Amino acid sequence: xxxxxxxxxxxxxxxxxxxxxxxxxxxxxxxxxxxxxxxxxxxxxxxxxxxxxxxxxxxxxxxxxxxxxxxxxxxxxxxxxxxxxxxxxxxxxxxxxxxxxxxxxxxxxxxxxxxxxxxxxxxxxxxxxxxxxxxxxxxxxxxxxxxxxxxxxxxxxxxxxxxxxxxxxxxxxxxxxxxxxxxxxxxxxxxxxxxxxxxxxxxxxxxxxxxxxxxxxxxxxxxxxxxxxxxxxxxxxxxxxxxxxxxxxxxxxxxxxxxxxxxxxxxxxxxxxxxxxxxxxxxxxxxxxxxxxxxxxxxxxxxxxxxxxxxxxxxxxxxxxxxxxxxxxxxxxxxxxxxxxxxxxxxxxxxxxxxxxxxxxxxxxxxxxxxxxxxxxxxxxxxxxxxxxx
Numbered sequence: 001x002x003x004x005x006x007x008x009x010x011x012x013x014x015x016x017x018x019x020x021x022x023x024x025x026x027x028x029x030x031x032x033x034x035x036x037x038x039x040x041x042x043x044x045x046x047x048x049x050x051x052x053x054x055x056x057x058x059x060x061x062x063x064x065x066x067x068x069x070x071x072x073x074x075x076x077x078x079x080x081x082x083x084x085x086x087x088x089x090x091x092x093x094x095x096x097x098x099x100x101x102x103x104x105x106x107x108x109x110x111x112x113x114x115x116x117x118x119x120x121x122x123x124x125x126x127x128x129x130x131x132x133x134x135x136x137x138x139x140x141x142x143x144x145x146x147x148x149x150x151x152x153x154x155x156x157x158x159x160x161x162x163x164x165x166x167x168x169x170x171x172x173x174x175x176x177x178x179x180x181x182x183x184x185x186x187x188x189x190x191x192x193x194x195x196x197x198x199x200x201x202x203x204x205x206x207x208x209x210x211x212x213x214x215x216x217x218x219x220x221x222x223x224x225x226x227x228x229x230x231x232x233x234x235x236x237x238x239x240x241x242x243x244x245x246x247x248x249x250x251x252x253x254x255x256x257x258x259x260x261x262x263x264x265x266x267x268x269x270x271x272x273x274x275x276x277x278x279x280x281x282x283x284x285x286x287x288x289x290x291x292x293x294x295x296x297x298x299x300x301x302x303x304x305x306x307x308x309x310x311x312x313x314x315x316x317x318x319x320x321x322x323x324x325x326x327x328x329x330x331x332x333x334x335x336x337x338x339x340x341x342x343x344x345x346x347x348x349x350x351x352x353x354x355x356x357x358x359x360x361x362x363x364x365x366x367x368x369x370x371x372x373x374x375x376x377x378x379x380x381x382x383x384x385x386x387x388x389x390x
Contacts, residue, residue: 284368
């Protein structure tokens, strides 16, 4: 075996064992394609890890690519069932491919591989990637073709056109009454096999249900009555002609609700404030810089003060409710609010006509300031030990 190929194999073995490589490819794919980027990171990463394992097994271990070609089949089938266009799938695939090639170029500058040997190795890898891409296209089109042969597929295509603001006659063509109002519901379910168990619960006689842009969606004259252990976002009932706009809002709100680890049926209108915060991050950063410049994100006690102030605003200024939410004594809440007022201009009890606007500005500033570290906060009894250190 040529020395250059041996070195390249060792390099690829190192990349295969490095979790940052899979994460980097995943980030590149999600950044290139908007629809792929909207899917849960773990879903995209799972498929990418399988594809990379198939290529590395073929190049490093000498396993026939055909032995692992099922990983491409699974990806193509999933994206076709999810309603992700083939173009979006290929955009993500190409972005990941380019990321890997760029990483190989960067790392081979320190290995001493001769240019012709490096070129030969890259051509072999490129051929494997081409084989996977061709398989993706073939299986995607076969899956798409098989779907068009069923009545369900016809209604599913109509649902996708309706939510993408298709032809004006789409609603009536699939049995929706243009004069009635319908809810749009999006479930935080992207795996087609998992979606099947929820599809029946969301399907109604007067509506439509299926995978749209990677997620299970439903249009129905009534909201689901069943309690779900997954996240769903539902828009208020709107005329059929306005469902496309409601769908776009639900898409954005789903991401906001997921960031806050919400579950069950969430009404779109109840997510209005989180949605505003998430869709205007620059304004949130400005508010945080203006109101919280004296706080240090790396100081755990400062984060605790900010979280207490945020909880205070969200509980209507009731220290007893805040204490219950944070599992601390009411006096502890009062102490934290006093320290917050000393470090910033936070006023727990503003008076005058501007008190509502004051509370909203502070709420937005605190949400934005805490966002990068919200999942790391520890607001239990252990945090009490920090009270005398701030």
